[in-house]
Amino acid sequence: MDNLNWADKLRKKLHCSADSLGNLCVEAFHYLALFGIGAITAYAAVVTFIRMLGEGSISVDDILLLFIYLELGAMVGIYFKTNHMPIRFLLYVAITALTRLLIGDVSHHKEPDAGLLYVCGGILLLAFSIFVVRFASYKYPSTKSIDTSGKEIT
DSSP states (O other): OHHHHHHHHHHHHHHHHHHHHHHHHHHHHHHHHHHHHHHHHHHHHHHHHHHHHHHTOOOHHHHHHHHHHHHHHHHHHHHHHHSOOOHHHHHHHHHHHHHHHHHHHHHHSSOOOHHHHHHHHHHHHHHHHHHHHHHHHHHSOOSSEEOTTSOEEO
16 A cells, blocks of 8 residues: 555645646746737837827827727736736727727718618627626626735635
8 A cells, every 4th residue: 555655645746746837837928928918009009109190180090099009908907917807898999999990981981881880780789798798797796806906805
C-alpha cells in the first residue's frame, strides 16, 4: 500500500503544479489582451480626433464614432476590474454603430428605402434586447454579487 501512496502524492503534486501553471498562462494572456485592446482603442480614438481637427469640420458620424470608442474603452475598463463582460455594453456599441450607419446613410446617400427599415428594426431589436437583459438580471440576479474592484460581496 505504501508503494502506491508516494505515487498518489506525486500525482496530486504534479496535478496542482500543472493547474497553477495553466492558470498563470491564462491570466497572463488575459491581461496582455486587455491592455492590447485598450491601447488600440485609445490609439484609434486619438487618431480619429486628430483627423477631425485637421479637417476642420466635425460631423455627427465622427461624434458617434468617438462614442463607440468611449463605450469600447468602458467595456475594457469594466472587464479589467470585474472579469465580467456586461452584455449590455456590447448591445450599446451595436446600437451606436447602427445609429451611425443610419445617420450616414440618410444624410449622405440616396432616398430612404427598405434598408432604412432594416436598420431601424435592428436598433429596435437591440433596444428590446437590453430591456430583456436588464429585466432578467433584476428578476433573476446572479448568485454572486461582485463590486467594482472585482471582489465578491457577501
